[in-house]
Amino acid sequence: MLALRKSILAAAICLGATGGAWAQGELRFCLHTEPKTFDPLKVEDESSVMVRYLTGGVLLRMNRQTQALEPELALSWKVSKDGKQITFKLRSGVSFSDGTPFSAEDVAYTVQQLMDPALHSATGDAFRSGPGNVETKIISPTQISITFPAPVAGLDRQFDQVAIMSAHSAKKEMAVLGPFMVDEYKAGATLRLKRNPNFWKTDAQGRKLPYLDSIKIDIQPNRDVEMLRFKRSEIDLINTLDSEYYDKVATTSPQLVHDAGPSLDTEQLWFNQVAKSPLPAYKKTWFHSAAFRRAISQAINRDDLSRVVFRGHAQPAIGPVSPANKFWFNARLKPQTYSPDAALKALQAEGFRLENGTLKDSFGNAVVFSIITNSGNKARERMATMIQEDLQKIGIHLNVVTLDFPSLIERMTQTFDYEAIMLGLANVGLDPTDQMNVWLSSSENHQWNPSEKTPETAWEAEIDRLMRVQASSADTRKRKEAFDRVQEIAVDQQPFIYLVNKNALSAVSASVQGASPVIIAPQTYWNVERLSLK
Amino acid sequence: MRSRRAVIWRWLACAVLLFVVGISLAANFIAPAGYARQYREVADAPPSHQHWLGTDEIGRDRFARVLYGTRISLLLAPAAALLSTLVAALVGGLAGYLGGGWARAAMAVTDLFLSLPWLFLLITVRAVMPLNVSPLVSVMVTFVMLGLLGWTSAARVLCATASSLRGSDFVRQAKASGIRGVRLFWIHVLPNLRPVLYAQFWISIPVFILSEANLGILGLGVAEPLPSWGSLLQELEGLVSVGSEPWKFVPLLLLAVVVTAFQFVLSNQEELAA
Numbered sequence: 043m044l045a046l047r048k049s050i051l052a053a054a055i056c057l058g059a060t061g062g063a064w065a066q067g068e069l070r071f072c073l074h075t076e077p078k079t080f081d082p083l084k085v086e087d088e089s090s091v092m093v094r095y096l097t098g099g100v101l102l103r104m105n106r107q108t109q110a111l112e113p114e115l116a117l118s119w120k121v122s123k124d125g126k127q128i129t130f131k132l133r134s135g136v137s138f139s140d141g142t143p144f145s146a147e148d149v150a151y152t153v154q155q156l157m158d159p160a161l162h163s164a165t166g167d168a169f170r171s172g173p174g175n176v177e178t179k180i181i182s183p184t185q186i187s188i189t190f191p192a193p194v195a196g197l198d199r200q201f202d203q204v205a206i207m208s209a210h211s212a213k214k215e216m217a218v219l220g221p222f223m224v225d226e227y228k229a230g231a232t233l234r235l236k237r238n239p240n241f242w243k244t245d246a247q248g249r250k251l252p253y254l255d256s257i258k259i260d261i262q263p264n265r266d267v268e269m270l271r272f273k274r275s276e277i278d279l280i281n282t283l284d285s286e287y288y289d290k291v292a293t294t295s296p297q298l299v300h301d302a303g304p305s306l307d308t309e310q311l312w313f314n315q316v317a318k319s320p321l322p323a324y325k326k327t328w329f330h331s332a333a334f335r336r337a338i339s340q341a342i343n344r345d346d347l348s349r350v351v352f353r354g355h356a357q358p359a360i361g362p363v364s365p366a367n368k369f370w371f372n373a374r375l376k377p378q379t380y381s382p383d384a385a386l387k388a389l390q391a392e393g394f395r396l397e398n399g400t401l402k403d404s405f406g407n408a409v410v411f412s413i414i415t416n417s418g419n420k421a422r423e424r425m426a427t428m429i430q431e432d433l434q435k436i437g438i439h440l441n442v443v444t445l446d447f448p449s450l451i452e453r454m455t456q457t458f459d460y461e462a463i464m465l466g467l468a469n470v471g472l473d474p475t476d477q478m479n480v481w482l483s484s485s486e487n488h489q490w491n492p493s494e495k496t497p498e499t500a501w502e503a504e505i506d507r508l509m510r511v512q513a514s515s516a517d518t519r520k521r522k523e524a525f526d527r528v529q530e531i532a533v534d535q536q537p538f539i540y541l542v543n544k545n546a547l548s549a550v551s552a553s554v555q556g557a558s559p560v561i562i563a564p565q566t567y568w569n570v571e572r573l574s575l576k
Numbered sequence: 577m578r579s580r581r582a583v584i585w586r587w588l589a590c591a592v593l594l595f596v597v598g599i600s601l602a603a604n605f606i607a608p609a610g611y612a613r614q615y616r617e618v619a620d621a622p623p624s625h626q627h628w629l630g631t632d633e634i635g636r637d638r639f640a641r642v643l644y645g646t647r648i649s650l651l652l653a654p655a656a657a658l659l660s661t662l663v664a665a666l667v668g669g670l671a672g673y674l675g676g677g678w679a680r681a682a683m684a685v686t687d688l689f690l691s692l693p694w695l696f697l698l699i700t701v702r703a704v705m706p707l708n709v710s711p712l713v714s715v716m717v718t719f720v721m722l723g724l725l726g727w728t729s730a731a732r733v734l735c736a737t738a739s740s741l742r743g744s745d746f747v748r749q750a751k752a753s754g755i756r757g758v759r760l761f762w763i764h765v766l767p768n769l770r771p772v773l774y775a776q777f778w779i780s781i782p783v784f785i786l787s788e789a790n791l792g793i794l795g796l797g798v799a800e801p802l803p804s805w806g807s808l809l810q811e812l813e814g815l816v817s818v819g820s821e822p823w824k825f826v827p828l829l830l831l832a833v834v835v836t837a838f839q840f841v842l843s844n845q846e847e848l849a850a
Contacts, residue, residue, distance in 0.1 A: 266813075286633075350619045350634055412707035424634050427800045431614050441708050442800045449703035461707065 067575030069254050069554070069567070071279040072262040072271070077233065080224060081215045082205035083156050086164045089261075091470075092564055096235055096257065098205025099219020099242075101130055101149065102198055106560045106568035109368050109472060111198055115144065115206060115219060115242075125193030125516025128201075132184040137240040138208045138217040146186040150178040151209035153188055168200045168475070171513070195513045195521065196473040221252040221571040233259040243571055252571035253556075278554050278575070279566040283547035285355040285421075291549060298549050300559040300566075304357045304366045305546040306469040309425065310538040311413060311462055315491040317498070319458035324407050329461070333392045335536040339378060341385035341436050342429055348542050351424045355547055359540035361533045366543065366561050367472050370522070372529040378540075382435045389436065401437030410439040411461040414453065417444035422464055425541060454489065463489070464541075470563065474512055474525040481509045481528060490537045501535050552576075589840035596834055600646035607640030612801040622823065629823050632811065636801070642827055645803035649785050650834070652719040652804075657780035659723030661730060661773055665766075668731030672738025673765050683735060689728045698725075702796045711802035718797055722784045730776035737772050741765050782835045805831055 077089040082098045085091055101116040113119070116130040136144040156166040157176045169176070172192025179187045194200065211217035216224060221243070222235035235257040243251040260277070262268050269287050271277045283291075283299065291299045313329035314321060321329075328334045344358030360378065363371045386396065393404035401409040413429070415422040426442040433440045445453070453460045469476065479487040483494040483502045497503035505528050512524040532538065546561040553576045559566050567573060599606060619635035621627060629638035671682030698721065705717070741747060742765075750764050789806030791797040798804040808827035 346616050350616050353620075410708060414707065420633075423800065428614065428616075428634055430801065431612070441710070443707050445703065446699050449699065452703070459707075 067254055068256045068258050070258045070277045072260045072268045074263050076261050083163050094205050095564055096222045097218045097220040102201045104202045106562045121197050127189045128197050129187040134184050136242040138211055138219055139223040139238045139240055140211050140213050140217040142208050142211040145183040146180045147209045148206050149186050150180055152207045153178050165203045169194050193514050193516055195475040199473055253574035272549055278551040280549040281565045283549050285353045288547045289353050300548050302546040302559050302561045304364050304543040305561045306364045306366055307544050309466045309541045311464040312490045312538045313462050314460050316458040332535050333388055337385040337388040339536050339539045341382050342432050343380045347425050351421050355545040356542040359543050361529045364543040372526040375533055386436045396437045399437055412441040412443050413462040413464055414443045414445050414450055414460050415464040416447045416450055426464055481505050501531050505531055585840050589837040592837040600643050603643035607643055609637055611641045611644040611803050629826055641803040645805050645808050649805040653781045653784045656719040656723035656784045657777050660726040660780055661777045663727040664730035664734055668734030669738045669769055672735040673761050675742055686728050686731050694725055698796050711799040714799040722787055741768050778838045
């Protein structure tokens with residue numbers, strides 16, 4: 043009997059000690075800009091997205107590590123064959139942070155609010171595939187079906203971004219279903235989140251999640267200061283790290299930095315193909331020529347860009363989709379080869395000729411053009427300077443121009459007074475539908491030639507058709523085929539000359555347990571409910 | 577005794593300046609690889625036999641870039657300083673000499689210039705400039721802009737000095753002797769403004785060098801691949817990374833040495849003149 047008591051006591055001490063260790067602590071990190079809203083339906087900016095991730099409860103969540111969709115507040119779901127309807131079976135016994143019970147009514151309320159045109163919700167826009175109203179049908183308190191007027195591509199995946207709001211709580215968006223809730227907010231300085239006592243998740247041992255008591259988020263725009271604070275152990279995480287800082291930390295404390303491999307982000311350059319641009323006719327002819335663009339692409343040493351500019355923490359880009367996007371990347375595409383000789387031959391076949399080290403077109407115009415990039419971005423400035431030397435080898439003289447971002451955007455979207463631009467694209471979503479605004483020729487973000495009334499080339503018309511096919515189909519195989527073909531056309535025509543895919547670099551303090559950085563945001567705290575502090 | 581020591585310091589400062597100018601002009605022979613060649617296999621390398629000051633982030637020889645950058649900055653920063661000092665002498669000196677309504681009008685214009693948001697104006701100027709300009713032209717444009725915009729503070733100082741000279745005994749005596757107008761300004765006022773002009777000139781040089789560095793961040797400075805002290809000093813951004821790489825401080829050290837040498841030349845000239 044005494045032995046049994048001793049065992050129980052020992053077990054209780056062990057549990058108590060473990061429980062205490064899990065439940066304590068405040069995680070600290072920085073956001074670079076202030077969140078513009080705490081309303082999960084109005085979120086647009088990156089910081090607000092991060093806060094929504096930490097506080098919002100969603101029906102389905104894309105596992106940032108496996109990229110697979112997993113049930114959260116929904117126990118199961120089913121998408122109709124036509125891609126217009128989705129039916130959820132919901133978890134029961136779940137409450138919002140203020141104690142209000144969660145039911146299908148809340149899902150219906152959230153969807154109706156989200157799709158209200160007056161709200162202008164960027165999250166809602168992803169579901170707007172055709173004219174008409176969205177219908178919600180509450181089958182039971184734990185079952186609901188939502189019907190859209192037209193098929194929505196990747197319908198279930200879009201719910202990763204939809205944080206459910208309470209239909210009845212007086213606290214509205216401040217009543218949440220996620221692991222944390224807003225505790226204190228000092229504008230421009232700090233946001234403190236505290237654990238949601240009603241969060242529904244438990245770990246394998248039955249302990250309530252999250253482990254952390256609170257999260258302190260400092261608004262810190264300066265990345266140098268963020269790095270210094272990390273080195274002084276004033277913050278625990280850095281979500282995205284510069285390759286230079288990564289190497290500096292790695293030399294002294296390699297266990298603190300993580301290279302999760304190629305991210306979804308791309309760095310690319312493109313030539314101005316706008317017919318009404320104020321460029322000389324002969325330059326327009328160069329830039330409209332796929333052979334010219336291919337030759338430029340071939341003359342760029344992407345391996346060097348990755349190795350030198352990003353210190354090996356980047357991969358030469360293959361096409362529009364990073365290999366990190368496991369499902370949508372077209373694995374049939376071959377890496378782009380670097381060959382100045384082949385590039386020069388291709389240009390000579392097009393009528394260009396090399397005279398005294400200068401490449402000239404068939405009319406005798408020296409091939410000179412400028413490339414603009416945003417000032418202050420050291421990596422892009424260095425890439426441009428390296429490309430300058432690469433192109434010099436085939437007799438092309440490149441002028442590197444750095445401009446402040448508003449001036450660059452004005453030239454890119456208003457005056458079209460530029461020759462080539464180098465920028466990056468931060469891809470947040472995995473689904474090709476997220477790139478519709480880039481690939482459709484009628485889109486304003488179709489950078490090389492925006493807002494075309496009708497596609498100006500046959501290959502752009504084909505891309506338009508394929509993007510619409512993938513966006514209107516619920517058949518994943520058919521969608522994949524269409525988007526694979528888009529990638530092939532993009533690589534063949536080179537409207538964008540893709541340069542590198544940067545690796546996802548992050549830093550995590552040794553005091554943080556359970557961190558497993560990934561390539562998709564939020565890289566270091568995607569599993570925040572399972573993070574704890576030593 | 578004091579003036580003899582001053583002469584020694586002056587000659588020492590002149591020797592330093594001549595040495596710096598000399599080696600920068602001989603950059604083609606000392607660093608024949610040039611400032612633009614990229615040794616990509618040894619990017620961001622520490623000092624070695626091949627690269628005395630290591631290489632920059634994309635593998636360019638830092639020693640060569642320092643030499644060529646010194647040449648550009650030492651030729652163009654004084655040129656810009658000269659331009660701004662001349663404008664300041666014209667506006668401030670004449671305003672102070674003429675006095676009355678002229679001085680008030682000139683100082684109003686100076687105040688207006690001082691109050692304008694030059695940063696945004698410079699951004700606008702860069703935004704409307706043609707894109708296909710050679711790096712050399714971009715350098716010239718940068719320093720001309722600096723020279724044309726950097727005269728205001730000096731003009732106020734010169735105006736005050738010229739104003740005080742206007743009421744001095746020797747000017748009154750000259751006027752009584754019948755000397756007037758441009759001749760009076762040229763013979764009696766301007767020589768007495770010389771120490772202030774010198775001071776403003778030397779002070780402007782490091783200011784323009786640093787301004788060029790700041791403009792570089794906005795895309796208004798010297799275009800790649802041409803180096804300048806300004807672009808070389810940009811390597812010092814982010815103190816986290818510099819502590820363990822002291823050789824990156826060489827451009828800063830060189831700037832400090834050159835500016836100090838300029839100051840010695842200036843102060844000793846004033847002393848000798850006195």
